[in-house]
Amino acid sequence: MTDIQADKVLILDFGSQYTQLIARCIRELGTYCEIHPCDTSAEMIKAFQPKGIVLSGGPESVTANDSFYEVEPVFDQGVPVLGICYGMHAMAKQMGGEVKVSGLREFGYAQVRMESDSELLDGISDSRMQNGACVLDVWMSHGDQVVRLPDGFRVIGSTSSSPIAAIANEQKRLFGLQFHPEVTHTKQGRSILKRFVHSICGCDTSWTTTNVIREYSERIKLQVGSDKVLLALSGGVDSSVVAALLHEAVGDQLTCIFVDTGLMRLNEGDIIMQTFDRHLGVKVIRVNAEQQFFSALKGVQDPEKKRIMIGNLFIKTFEREAAKLRDVKWLAQGTIYPDVIESAGAATGKAHLIKSHHNVAGLPKNMTLKLIEPLKELFKDEVRRIGLELGLPSEIVSRHPFPGPGLGVRILGSVNKKLADLLRHADDIFISELKQNSLYDQVSQAFAVLLPVKSVGVMGDGRRYENVIALRAVETTDFMTASWARLPYEFLDHVSRRIINEVSGISRVTYDISGKPPATIEWE
Numbered sequence: 448m449t450d451i452q453a454d455k456v457l458i459l460d461f462g463s464q465y466t467q468l469i470a471r472c473i474r475e476l477g478t479y480c481e482i483h484p485c486d487t488s489a490e491m492i493k494a495f496q497p498k499g500i501v502l503s504g505g506p507e508s509v510t511a512n513d514s515f516y517e518v519e520p521v522f523d524q525g526v527p528v529l530g531i532c533y534g535m536h537a538m539a540k541q542m543g544g545e546v547k548v549s550g551l552r553e554f555g556y557a558q559v560r561m562e563s564d565s566e567l568l569d570g571i572s573d574s575r576m577q578n579g580a581c582v583l584d585v586w587m588s589h590g591d592q593v594v595r596l597p598d599g600f601r602v603i604g605s606t607s608s609s610p611i612a613a614i615a616n617e618q619k620r621l622f623g624l625q626f627h628p629e630v631t632h633t634k635q636g637r638s639i640l641k642r643f644v645h646s647i648c649g650c651d652t653s654w655t656t657t658n659v660i661r662e663y664s665e666r667i668k669l670q671v672g673s674d675k676v677l678l679a680l681s682g683g684v685d686s687s688v689v690a691a692l693l694h695e696a697v698g699d700q701l702t703c704i705f706v707d708t709g710l711m712r713l714n715e716g717d718i719i720m721q722t723f724d725r726h727l728g729v730k731v732i733r734v735n736a737e738q739q740f741f742s743a744l745k746g747v748q749d750p751e752k753k754r755i756m757i758g759n760l761f762i763k764t765f766e767r768e769a770a771k772l773r774d775v776k777w778l779a780q781g782t783i784y785p786d787v788i789e790s791a792g793a794a795t796g797k798a799h800l801i802k803s804h805h806n807v808a809g810l811p812k813n814m815t816l817k818l819i820e821p822l823k824e825l826f827k828d829e830v831r832r833i834g835l836e837l838g839l840p841s842e843i844v845s846r847h848p849f850p851g852p853g854l855g856v857r858i859l860g861s862v863n864k865k866l867a868d869l870l871r872h873a874d875d876i877f878i879s880e881l882k883q884n885s886l887y888d889q890v891s892q893a894f895a896v897l898l899p900v901k902s903v904g905v906m907g908d909g910r911r912y913e914n915v916i917a918l919r920a921v922e923t924t925d926f927m928t929a930s931w932a933r934l935p936y937e938f939l940d941h942v943s944r945r946i947i948n949e950v951s952g953i954s955r956v957t958y959d960i961s962g963k964p965p966a967t968i969e970w971e
């Protein structure tokens with residue numbers, strides 16, 4: 448069997464917000480890659496055996512000596528290296544060139560003129576100038592620029608304000624780009640990365656969904672042998688795909704526990720049981736813990752207290768059910784690659800933006816089970832593709848994220864079953880209308896929130912004094928910043944009418960037009 452991770456690219460991360468985009472693009476091109484911190488040791492780089500190395504961009508300046516990292520000796524290994532933005536500056540400076548803070552900062556769209564033939568850019572262009580020179584439409588974001596080339600390098604591209612915008616030392620197989628090929632605004636970015644990874648580094652394209660499933664199933668079988676595996680199935684994308692993958696690998700050795708907290712979306716529990724238990728044949732134990740959750744939450748107003756309470760009760764319920772099972776050796780978790788990268792960044796202090804983790808409940812700490820995390824090398828889009836290929840419905844695989852504490856943090860203040868039922872109903876109207884109007888996939892996350900205020904309304908001849916629903920829909924790529932979705936007025940009007948008419952107990956609907964920051968996506 449071919450090793451689908453034999454040909455791999457190492458990405459050294461200098462803290463750019465786009466580093467994960469580089470990795471996702473290379474993987475989509477069919478080649479495995481990993482992101483490691485920029486100060487990874489020479490031994491570790493060697494042991495990784497990359498066929499190529501990419502140096503990412505970053506927020507620092509190589510002109511500030513205290514923040515300049517000498518990259519471990521990657522430039523003399525005979526392995527091709529591509530430096531992007533800061534990565535190109537680091538390469539140029541370390542190889543003996545000069546980098547200066549530029550008087551002309553370039554942010555956003557720019558045109559790069561090809562200055563000479565190069566292995567990296569030949570035949571890739573968006574248009575031609577009158578003199579026949581090829582032009583690339585690219586996306587820039589830099590304040591520094593290379594002002595003197597190191598020995599052995601030549602300029603292969605320039606812009607009106609950056610005479611040295613792309614460089615190459617073909618003998619040593621070193622390349623640098625001032626612009627960002629990993630962002631979609633650089634139209635030929637994917638072709639440039641493809642050229643680097645496939646033609647220059649010579650990597651194969653065996654990193655495909657089918658191969659990943661086959662390889663991972665084999666790995667899981669080897670890892671767990673004939674042991675039994677336990678999984679807390681929440682119905683979210685990650686735990687659902689873990690369930691499907693483990694079931695594919697070890698079948699009945701897997702048991703899932705699904706804790707119905709009463710804080711789920713409309714019919715969510717039934718959908719989970721239908722999909723996994725009936726359709727895929729996965730063993731799922733459904734625990735109806737609604738009453739315990741509502742009585743624990745009675746009168747609790749503070750969001751953080753609610754979170755902790757829900758998390759702890761979840762663990763307790765899960766452990767109680769797990770204790771009824773015999774001979775379980777492994778606990779599976781839906782950790783994915785961005786979680787691993789963020790934790791590593793947090794540990795080294797190199798990443799500038801760390802998303803705080805708010806997992807359902809974390810792991811039961813004192814369980815004596817061994818941990819298996821089959822998705823921990825995969826990005827979310829890869830996880831989704833695997834789920835689809837394993838037969839999960841797109842309703843589950845393409846679902847918007849749902850917070851671990853569920854409706855518990857979408858009913859502001861005190862939570863009870865009556866309010867949860869109201870909110871579930873309103874939320875379901877909003878979500879199904881988004882789907883029917885082909886808007887669901889255009890927003891990153893959408894939901895309804897129940898506000899703990901009453902407002903006067905009038906229906907027929909009667910006065911109503913009832914609750915208020917806020918609708919929230921955001922667009923984001925990383926959930927760390929987000930803008931509110933510009934949903935059509937007619938659509939919002941229709942949803943508002945439906946909610947007020949159909950959900951008794953609601954007299955007013957509002958739409959949240961706050962961005963993140965300063966607001967967060969959830970209201971609590």
Ligand code: XMP
Pocket residue numbers: 754805806807848849850851852892926963966967968969970971
């Ligand atoms: P915020 O509200 O922090 O949300 O802007 C960012 C993303 O995280 C989700 N979120 C949570 N997920 N447990 C979770 O598992 C939580 O306590 C939690 N709080 C927020 C939120 O839905 C959004 O996708």
